[in-house]
Amino acid sequence: MNGLVRVDSESDIFEKYIGTPIELLFRYHNFAQPFDKFIDAQLLIGMCMDNRKQLKIPNNFAYVLRSGGGNLRHSEFKISYAVAIGGVKCVAIIVHNKCGMVNLFSKKDQFIRGMVENAGWDEKHAEEHFISFAPIFEIENELSFLMREINRLRIIYPKILFSPLYYNLDDNFLYLIADDN
Template identity: 65%
Template sequence: MNDLIKISNENELFSKYRNTPIEQLFKYHNFGCTFEKSSKAELLVGMCMDNRNQLRIPNNFAYILRTGGGNLRSIEFKISYAIGIGGVQCIALIGHNHCGMSNLISKKQRFIEGMVKNAGWMEKQAEDHFMRFAPIFEIENEIEFLLCETKRLREKYPKVMIAPLFYKIEDNFLYLLEADRDTA
């Protein structure tokens, strides 16, 4: 986690994110600034569905897509919709530590048992489901996945600013990544 940069004031933001919706996101979430009324979404936030991640932002400020691990591969049409119809020009892709989609194979037995107990599935049905989908949604290392997903989305949407951010569960702050300092 040594490549994370905690943002405690505006001067610590990378210059490429100043005067953008990313700066506003940091002002609202990390700095506790008073919410300004938003009449339309300023950005798209892609983040994990984990209930420990809660952003402090005003209503109407952002479209928010939440998926396991913040993996947006299977919902690209929704991203395109927010850009094409919603007019957003900025995406905050937010990863976090202690993500359940990291090292999924270690959770296989617990997943199967939970589906049998909580969903009423047969063990074989639960195992088949896990084996079919776990490889698609496995993110392995949270930071490496975040950087790869950012690169992929930047190539797909070259006119859209895409900022990889990291949410630390322990302090509920958003961080920048050192690896993103000098990238477009």
């Protein structure tokens, strides 16, 4: 996986994340470090809604926003709330391999059929729904989308540490992105 850095030990964590909640995230998830107790969230995590991934983190450690593809467009107020009221200074956005939001338009017929059969919609309404929302949630490539999203949010929140991360469904590990070092 070109551009990805598997984090197997503390020495693999980029220096800019040492001593931050990102380091703790890796310690809990990848290294199975025993959980500490938290009263307040240490970071906000934006990640895909996909049911195949589950982070190993302690209670109260993080605010977690889940959306298709880890796409946080239209979630800026939620991020702002976590920063302004929750006091978080660090945000991790996590994408993963085999994401259903990649090449979303190839799933149009399946989507329409599923809405008709499972939700009781008529075909025209289901197609209009897909056409209205698929462009918002389509991501052509997980990593390029992630870096664009991270860079967009870094401009909006210049004092917040944003960390682009990758969840590999094949080994259930979190990876760093080499382009971010």
